[in-house]
Amino acid sequence: MLTDKMAKRTMTRSLAALALAALLAGGCASTGNPKDPLEGFNRAMFAFNDDLDKIVIKPAAKGYAAVVPELVQHGVHNFFANIGDIFIAVNDALQGKVPDAINDVGRVLVNTTLGVLGLRDVATELGVEKHEEDFGQTLGAWGVGEGAYIVLPFFGSRTIRDSFGLALDLHFDPVSNMNPIPDRNTLIVTRVLSDRTQLFAAEKILDEAALDRYSYVRNAYLQRRRNQVFDGNPPRHRDEDE
Amino acid sequence: MILKSVVLLLFTCVAALVQAQTPDTAPDVMVKTIANEVLQIIRSDKDLQAGNNKKVVELIEAKVLPHFNFMRMTQLAVGRDWRSATPAQQKQLADEFHTLLVRTYAKALTEYKNQTIEFKPFKMNAADSDVKVRSQVVQSGGKPIPLDYYLEKLATGWKVYDIEVDGISLVVNYRESFAAEVRAGGIDGLIKSLQGKNRSGAGGEKK
Numbered sequence: 001m002l003t004d005k006m007a008k009r010t011m012t013r014s015l016a017a018l019a020l021a022a023l024l025a026g027g028c029a030s031t032g033n034p035k036d037p038l039e040g041f042n043r044a045m046f047a048f049n050d051d052l053d054k055i056v057i058k059p060a061a062k063g064y065a066a067v068v069p070e071l072v073q074h075g076v077h078n079f080f081a082n083i084g085d086i087f088i089a090v091n092d093a094l095q096g097k098v099p100d101a102i103n104d105v106g107r108v109l110v111n112t113t114l115g116v117l118g119l120r121d122v123a124t125e126l127g128v129e130k131h132e133e134d135f136g137q138t139l140g141a142w143g144v145g146e147g148a149y150i151v152l153p154f155f156g157s158r159t160i161r162d163s164f165g166l167a168l169d170l171h172f173d174p175v176s177n178m179n180p181i182p183d184r185n186t187l188i189v190t191r192v193l194s195d196r197t198q199l200f201a202a203e204k205i206l207d208e209a210a211l212d213r214y215s216y217v218r219n220a221y222l223q224r225r226r227n228q229v230f231d232g233n234p235p236r237h238r239d240e241d242e
Numbered sequence: 243m244i245l246k247s248v249v250l251l252l253f254t255c256v257a258a259l260v261q262a263q264t265p266d267t268a269p270d271v272m273v274k275t276i277a278n279e280v281l282q283i284i285r286s287d288k289d290l291q292a293g294n295n296k297k298v299v300e301l302i303e304a305k306v307l308p309h310f311n312f313m314r315m316t317q318l319a320v321g322r323d324w325r326s327a328t329p330a331q332q333k334q335l336a337d338e339f340h341t342l343l344v345r346t347y348a349k350a351l352t353e354y355k356n357q358t359i360e361f362k363p364f365k366m367n368a369a370d371s372d373v374k375v376r377s378q379v380v381q382s383g384g385k386p387i388p389l390d391y392y393l394e395k396l397a398t399g400w401k402v403y404d405i406e407v408d409g410i411s412l413v414v415n416y417r418e419s420f421a422a423e424v425r426a427g428g429i430d431g432l433i434k435s436l437q438g439k440n441r442s443g444a445g446g447e448k449k
Contacts, residue, residue: 032418032421032422032425033418081384124380129385129386130384130385130386131385132385201350201353201354202353204349204353205346205349205350205353208345208346208349208350209342209346210419211416211419211420211423211435211436211439212419212422215418215419215422216415216416216419218418219410219414219415219417219418220410220415223409223410223411223414223415224408224409224410226409227408227409227410228409232388232409234409
């Protein structure tokens with residue numbers, strides 16, 4: 001347990017250190033996005049994550065999808081989504097979105113009981129919509145600027161702000177905080193595989209769409225996060241270069 | 243998650259547009275009709291279900307594309323550099339971009355044929371010539387993904403000039419990589435990259 005706490009602290013710390021290191025690393029060759037002064041470093045990390053995915057995570061997720069019956073896969077997905085709703089509610093509250101917070105606490109209650117420990121998303125079936133919040137968005141809502149774009153090992157696209165948000169997300173994550181450790185590890189691996197299966201279709205389309213996958217993913221990430229922080233109504237600037 | 247949004251972005255376009263309506267058709271009605279029609283065709287056709295790429299491309303060309311303003315989309319994607327392109331280059335750019343998008347949509351449609359799309363209430367003033375039609379893709383165990391269509395009114399009716407999936411604009415998302423291509427090889431360099439991408443074969447892997 002002690003070691004677990006220490007491991008977590010180390011992880012949080014190394015994430016922060018990484019963000020700082022990236023900040024200090026300075027810029028290399030770039031596509032000229034002012035949000036991405038670390039493009040050289042980021043592209044290398046993007047390639048690293050890609051390789052890691054190709055060699056380890058994607059094959060494992062394919063195995064998971066092949067072996068586990070679809071119904072069970074849905075259950076697993078819903079189970080983790082339900083756990084996620086707990087801190088989504090907390091982040092709603094931190095941003096002062098009380099109705100959303102009530103909505104999301106309601107989702108957890110309904111799905112944990114009627115949905116049998118979250119295996120079934122009864123709340124959505126009843127029309128109680130899921131939200132998506134995290135500490136990075138909360139920091140954004142509080143006015144913290146996003147800072148430079150950075151590609152973290154394993155976790156992928158973030159901004160400096162969202163890297164700190166991620167550290168908080170992980171710190172409070174009920175799964176990462178679980179005991180005993182072997183069960184925790186099983187759950188973490190299962191969650192990674194389950195999440196990865198959700199991306200099979202998307203990656204095929206990404207490959208079809210992108211001229212440069214790196215910048216396509218970067219722009220999509222930045223646009224999407226901006227949209228989330230503004231809860232779907234960001235100031236528009238599509239025409240600025242017309 | 244983000245990949246998923248990117249994908250949906252594409253998919254939905256498809257969902258967007260079908261069959262020439264009269265120029266007076268309200269934009270939301272137009273988008274809704276087309277989305278439903280395309281999804282229905284895909285769900286009821288075995289070849290399309292199986293991912294017959296050529297057939298999906300034909301379906302998109304016939305039903306969806308007449309409702310897109312490709313010149314405007316390309317112009318928005320190219321951004322600042324559009325003005326330095328000759329009319330001939332502009333046409334080439336729009337043609338290549340068109341091919342790229344169609345191929346991507348075809349992929350997205352076959353991957354996402356079983357999603358449910360809900361439209362949100364729509365209101366506009368009679369004088370509006372630029373509107374946003376909102377919809378969302380519903381999924382179990384996940385937040386519904388917003389899918390918004392931007393339309394402008396032309397003499398030939400309402401035309402879509404951008405689509406946003408979960409806040410990710412299709413055209414804006416291309417702007418930086420297009421600009422980088424132009425910086426490296428001029429407008430012709432960008433055209434060449436697009437041609438290369440389009441020639442890499444249907445269903446081709448990255449690059």
